[in-house]
Amino acid sequence: MRRRSSASSPRSCPTCARPSYPPEASLPPRAQRPPATTIGWRERVDLPALGLTGIVAKIDSGARTSALHATRLERFSRDGAPWLRFRVPHAGLLETVICEAPLVDRRAIRNTSGIAEARPVIVTTLVIAGRRWPIEVSLADRAGMTHPLILGRTALRRRGLLVDVGRSFLTTRRGVDMALRESGGTVTPPESLPEDTP
Template structure:
């Protein structure tokens, strides 16, 4: 019989890292009602990238976010898909795959790119990530992954050298 790894707990809000974008501690809302995860992105456009190859350009986060660097990002691989928004409206959005880090582990996740400036959190984590990471959600808790990583870092720092 195949044993499955234990499920890990996430709170209703989590601080996540995006290693490829050099972003750490970005606030994310965990949403069990959403299948696809979403990432706040503005100035989204298709155009030539390095070497003239076509791709998707955009800027992550807003200027008032501490992680904002104003850098134009380029995604050589992307798609378009119909995504149902929280108000039930279907929108065609660009979708990319990006690594997100939780509990010190990276998960490759599909993110729809959209302007979330009117939302409180720039990242939404949907069911596809929750299934992949075998996570369960405790809506009474917050930042469980971040707190676990901080405890692990403190334990490593307290170990004697040798």
């Protein structure tokens, strides 16, 4: 019986071999962010997909999800997907606006009294300060509330917005003119802002 030579070099296991990695590439410099846009604690916004313009929204960073005042919710199916039809009383119109939107979720959301209630959630486009992007909005009867729309922090996160809690309507023409006079020209007019593509 032939003995194996102890001097022979051990064979490397291909599965245990240490992988070789390419040299790390140097990361490109971090892109400069555009200057933040200052908005007030109340702003007039548009929800064009719902046919709503000039709605007074309260900016509420304490709320996670945005909420829109809606009544007479009706669920129906369109192309096999669940949709909602609802009515939004608009202060600037003589009649309520009938809206339709796809239903994306149903969540337990705490109301102003801290009580959790199940609410339908839709996705629609928000237009504020000349920019637009999609947001999630829960639908609830806010008849006893001052503002028909609450914009929560998830709708405004990472959008380069700063909230001035002492002023309102900074993105409207009159509000911008007033803010420019008070701040010495540090507020960017909304018509000069780029649009965010959804």
